[in-house]
Amino acid sequence: MALIDDAARTYELDRRHVFHSWSAQAGLDPLVITRAAGSYVWDGEGNRLLDFSSQLVNTNIGHQYPDVVEAIVEQARRLTTIAPQHANDVRSEAARLIVERAPGDLDRVFFTNGGADANEHAVRMARLVTGRPKVLSRYRSYHGGTQTAINLTGDPRRFPNDAGNAGVVHFFGPYLYRSHFHARTEAEECERALAHLEQVIELEGPQTVAAVLLEAIPGTAGIMVPPPGYLAGVRELCDRYGIVLIIDEVMTGFGRTGAWFHSATEGVVPDLLTFAKGVNSGYVPLGGVLIGDRIAEHFAQRPYPGGLTYSGHPLACAAAVAAITVMDHDVVVENALGIGQEVIAPGLAQLAERHPSVGEVRGLGVFWAIELVTDRDTRAPVAPTGGGSPIMAEAVRTAKSLGLLPFTNSNRIHVVPPCTVSPQEAQEGLDILDKVLSRVDDLVD
Ligand code: PLP
Numbered sequence: 001m002a003l004i005d006d007a008a009r010t011y012e013l014d015r016r017h018v019f020h021s022w023s024a025q026a027g028l029d030p031l032v033i034t035r036a037a038g039s040y041v042w043d044g045e046g047n048r049l050l051d052f053s054s055q056l057v058n059t060n061i062g063h064q065y066p067d068v069v070e071a072i073v074e075q076a077r078r079l080t081t082i083a084p085q086h087a088n089d090v091r092s093e094a095a096r097l098i099v100e101r102a103p104g105d106l107d108r109v110f111f112t113n114g115g116a117d118a119n120e121h122a123v124r125m126a127r128l129v130t131g132r133p134k135v136l137s138r139y140r141s142y143h144g145g146t147q148t149a150i151n152l153t154g155d156p157r158r159f160p161n162d163a164g165n166a167g168v169v170h171f172f173g174p175y176l177y178r179s180h181f182h183a184r185t186e187a188e189e190c191e192r193a194l195a196h197l198e199q200v201i202e203l204e205g206p207q208t209v210a211a212v213l214l215e216a217i218p219g220t221a222g223i224m225v226p227p228p229g230y231l232a233g234v235r236e237l238c239d240r241y242g243i244v245l246i247i248d249e250v251m252t253g254f255g256r257t258g259a260w261f262h263s264a265t266e267g268v269v270p271d272l273l274t275f276a277k278g279v280n281s282g283y284v285p286l287g288g289v290l291i292g293d294r295i296a297e298h299f300a301q302r303p304y305p306g307g308l309t310y311s312g313h314p315l316a317c318a319a320a321v322a323a324i325t326v327m328d329h330d331v332v333v334e335n336a337l338g339i340g341q342e343v344i345a346p347g348l349a350q351l352a353e354r355h356p357s358v359g360e361v362r363g364l365g366v367f368w369a370i371e372l373v374t375d376r377d378t379r380a381p382v383a384p385t386g387g388g389s390p391i392m393a394e395a396v397r398t399a400k401s402l403g404l405l406p407f408t409n410s411n412r413i414h415v416v417p418p419c420t421v422s423p424q425e426a427q428e429g430l431d432i433l434d435k436v437l438s439r440v441d442d443l444v445d
Contacts, residue, residue, distance in 0.1 A: 002045070003032060003044040003045060004044060004045065004046060006034070007032045007034055007043075007044025007045070008044070010032050010034075010044065011030070011032050011044065014030055014032075015028070015030075021145070022157065031043055031044075031400070031405075032044030036051070036063035036064055037062075037063055037064050038062045038063060038064070038418075038420070039051055039062055039063075039417060039418050039420070039421050039422070039425045040063070041063065041405060047403065048403065049400065049403055049404060049405040050403060050404050050405065050417070050425060050428055050429050050432070051063070051405050051417065051418070052399075052404055052405060052406050052407065052415060052416065052417050052429045053405050053406060053407035053414075053416060054366075054407075054416050054417060054418050055282065056277075056282075056407070057219060057251050057256065057277065057367075057407065057414070057416045058277040058278065058281060058282040059281045059282060059418050060254055060255045060256060060277070060278035060281050060323075060327070060332065060336075060418060060419040060420070061281045061323055061326055061327060061330075061332060061418065061419065061420055062281075062418040062420040062421075063418075065281070065323070065326055065420075067322050067325070067326050068280070068281070068283055068319055068322040068323050068326060069283070070322075071318045071319060071321065071322035072283060072284060072315055072318055072319050072322075074318070075090060075314055075315055075318035076315060079314050080314065080315060081310075081313065081314060081315075082314055083309070084111075084307060084308065084309070084310075084311040084312055088312065088314055088317070090314050090317040090318045090321055091111070091312035091314065091317045093317070093321050094109075094111075094312070094317040094318075094320040094321050094324075095108075095109045095111075095312075097320070097321060097324045097325075098275070098279065098288070098290070098320070098324070099290070101260040101261070101324070102260070102261060102264075102273065102290050103261060103263060103264035103268070103269045103273075104269030104292065105269065105292045105293045106269065106270075106273055106290040106291065106292050107290075107291075107292075108290070108291040108296050109288045109289070109290055109291070110288060110289040110291060110304075110311070111286065111287070111288045111308075111311045111312035111313075111316075111317070112276075112286075112287040112288055112289065112308060112311065113285050113286070113287060113308060113310055113313075114144070114276045114285050114286070114287040115143075115144050115149075115248070115250035115251075115274065115275075115276035115277065115287050116143065116144020116145050116146040116149040116150075116287075117144070117146060117149075117287060117308065118144075118250065118274035118275065118276060118287040118288055118289050119143045119144050119148070119149045119152065119213065119246070119248060119250075119274050120144075120146055120147075120148045120149055121289050121306055122211075122213070122246045122272040122274050122289045123135055123148055123152070123210075123211060123213065123246065124305075124306055125244075125272060125289070125291070125295050125299075125304070126210040126211035126244035126246060126271070126272065126295075127210045127211075128298070128304075128305070129210075129244060129294070129295055129298045130210040130211075130242065130243070130244060132207065132208050132209055132210040133166070133167045133208060133210065134167045134168070134169055134204055134208050134209045134210060135152060135167060135168055135169070135209075135210055135211045135212075135213055136169050136170070136171055136197070136200060136201070136204070136209060136211070136212045136213070137152040137153075137154060137168065137169075137170060137171075137212070137213045137214060138154050138170065138171060138172070138173040138214050138215070138218065138221075139154035139155075139170045139171070139172055139173070140154050140155060140173065140175065140218055140221040140222060140224070140385075141153055141154040141155065141173075141214065141215055141218050141221050141248075142154075142155055142157070142215075142218075142219065142220040142221055143213065143215075143248055143250075144250075145157075147161070148168075151168045152168055152213055154170050154221065155220070155221050155385065155386050156385060156386030156387075157386065169200065169204055171196065171197050171200045172193065172196055173193055173214065173218065173224070173226065173230075174186075174189045174190060174193040174224065174226050174227055174230050175189075175222070175224045176189045176224075176227070177224075177359070177360045177362070177371065177379070178379065180193075180196075181193060181196065186227035186228070187227065189227055190226075190227040190228070190229050190230045190233065193230060194230065194233040194234070194237065197212070197234065197237060198237055201237065201241055201243070206241035206242070206243065209241065209243050210243070210244060211243060211244040211245070211246050211272075212234060212237070212238055212243055212244075212245055212246070213246040213247075213248060214234065214246075214247065214248065215247070215248045215249075215250075215251065215252065216231065216247050216248070216249050216252040216253075216257075216261070216262035216263050216266075217251075217252050217257065217262055217367065219250075219251035219252065219367070220251070220409055221409075222369055222371070222409075222410075222412060223362060223363045223367055223368060223369035223412075223414060224362070225362060225363065225364060226266075228266070230266075231247070231263060231266040231268045232266060232267060232268050234268075235268045235269075235270070238271075244271045244272065244294075244295070245268075245270040245271050245272075246270060246271065246272045246273070246274065247263045247268070247270040247272075247273050247274075248273075248274050249261050249262065249263065249273055249274065249275050250274055250275060250276045250277055250287065251277060251367075252367065253273075253275040253277070253278055253279065254275065254277070254278030254279050254324075254327070254333075255278055255327060255332050255333040255336050255365070255419040256278055256336065256365055256366060256367050256416075256419060257336070257364050257365040257367050258333060258334075258336045258337025258338075258340055258341075258364060258365035258366075259333060259337070259365075260333060261273065269292065270292070271292045271294050271295055272289055272290065272291060272292065272295060273289070273290040274287070274288070274289050274290075275287060275288055275290065276288070278419075279320050279323070279324075280316060280319035280320040280322075280323040280324075281319075281323050281418075283319040283323065284313070284315045284316040284318075284319045285313075285316060286313070286316035286317070286319070286320055327419075330420065332419045332420055333419065335419060335420060335421075336365040336366045336419035337364075337365055339365075339366060339421055339423060339426050340363070340364050340365040340366055340367075340368075342423070343423050343426040343427060343430070344363075344366065344368055344415060344426055344430070345364075345368075347426070347427065347430040348361040348363075348368060348370065348415065348430070349361065351370070351430065351433060351434055351437055352370075354434070354437070355434075355437040355438065355440070355441050356376060356441055356444070357372050357373065357374075357382065357437060357440045357441045357444045358370055358371070358372065358373075358437060359371045359372065359373035359376060359379055359381075363415070365419070366415075366416060366417055366418070366419050366421060367414075367416060368414065368415035368416070369412045369413070369414050369415070370412060370413045370414075370415065370433070370437075371411060371412050372391070372392075372395075372411045372412065372413070372440060372444075373411070373444075374444050381410065381411035382411045382440070382444065383410050383411040384410065384411075385410045385411075386410060387410065389411070390443075391440060391443045391444065392408055392410075392411065394439060394440075394443060395408065395413065395436050395439065395440050396408055398435065398436045398439045399413075399432060399433070399436045402432045402435055402436070403432060404429055404432040404433070404436070406433075406436075413433065413436070415429070415433070417429060
């Protein structure tokens with residue numbers, strides 16, 4: 001079926017004038033999305049697709065939630081922009097609502113435009129507070145596309161950007177399915193990963209390490225839920241060596257894992273916590289750094305040398321206030337937890353049993369990965385880390401043709417619908433994935 005009129009023009013102008021992220025520009029074939037509602041989007045041919053990507057794991061409350069759209073419109077009529085040095089009602093209210101949901105003493109917010117610049121500022125704060133230059137971050141991680149954030153990232157997207165990578169050191173985190181530590185149990189993996197991190201700190205010189213930065217659960221890199229006690233162990237190492245702990249909850253925060261913040265579930269309070277995406281489901285760009293006492297006290301009498309024109313933009317903050325209010329009212333966080341436990345976990349376990357190309361399924365809440373392999377014994381991935389493969393391309397094509405918009409990376413299909421997904425919608429997605437995996441089984445055979 002051909003694109004309908006306006007969509008055809010959209011496509012043509014896109015191909016002529018829009019420069020896309022992370023891609024060679026020639027040969028791109030972007031999906032035209034014309035509208036969206038709840039868990040669904042519509043493409044330029046008029047087809048409805050179940051959004052199992054949440055648009056880069058972002059629309060936690062689903063698409064076009066009327067209260068949030070209305071709040072943005074109302075705010076636009078009242079006050080569209082205000083410089084960051086002034087106080088503003090929606091910014092104050094958004095800060096209050098975010099802080100109230102954050103663990104421990106994280107009770108100040110520095111607002112940014114998204115996740116990468118939140119990490120940039122968190123790292124800058126840690127360096128200024130400690131007077132130390134280095135930051136340790138994980139291999140198999142993603143922290144954003146700006147210069148420091150991409151250097152901190154542990155996946156291959158950083159390679160072409162590595163010039164000027166001063167002060168970033170990568171370490172291995174826990175990933176039992178492909179253990180770097182030859183561990184056989186979660187407890188072994190946890191203990192060995194912590195011993196490895198301590199060695200890295202010792203060998204780098206603790207007096208040179210400003211911060212350890214890690215995702216609460218690495219997201220884009222594979223949704224490897226750390227074993228119980230790992231995050232608490234990292235907290236303990238940071239305390240022992242005077243290192244600032246920065247936890248990146250850009251993808252995990254605001255309901256995705258069935259909690260407001262995954263670090264809180266693990267009983268861990270970082271010195272700095274970065275967020276974006278789910279804070280207002282991306283209806284208007286917004287991110288931020290939650291700041292604890294140690295960092296806040298440092299800047300009480302000294303200026304913080306950093307800022308952004310749009311820090312705490314009223315439209316973005318109005319969207320955050322409305323989105324968090326909706327999440328409370330509709331018990332969205334609890335829904336994510338329940339759907340994960342009752343529908344997605346058992347559904348994926350069945351798919352893993354049925355399809356030999358599934359190496360492992362893992363996750364929680366509405367945050368799951370299906371890892372695809374050519375051979376269960378060798379665990380050989382169907383695609384290289386950071387790379388594509390004809391099998392993954394065919395998986396995406398099949399999913400779309402059956403009415404599912406998936407999120408894929410390397411050899412994985414991520415199951416990341418909105419936190420508001422209904423049990424029926426989640427089941428609909430799993431049924432389509434069943435067919436997609438049959439196709440992958442055939443190709444792997
Ligand atoms: N940190 C994590 C964990 C992310 O998943 C992302 C984006 O996917 C970022 C940071 C970067 O956020 P943004 O794209 O808003 O700059």
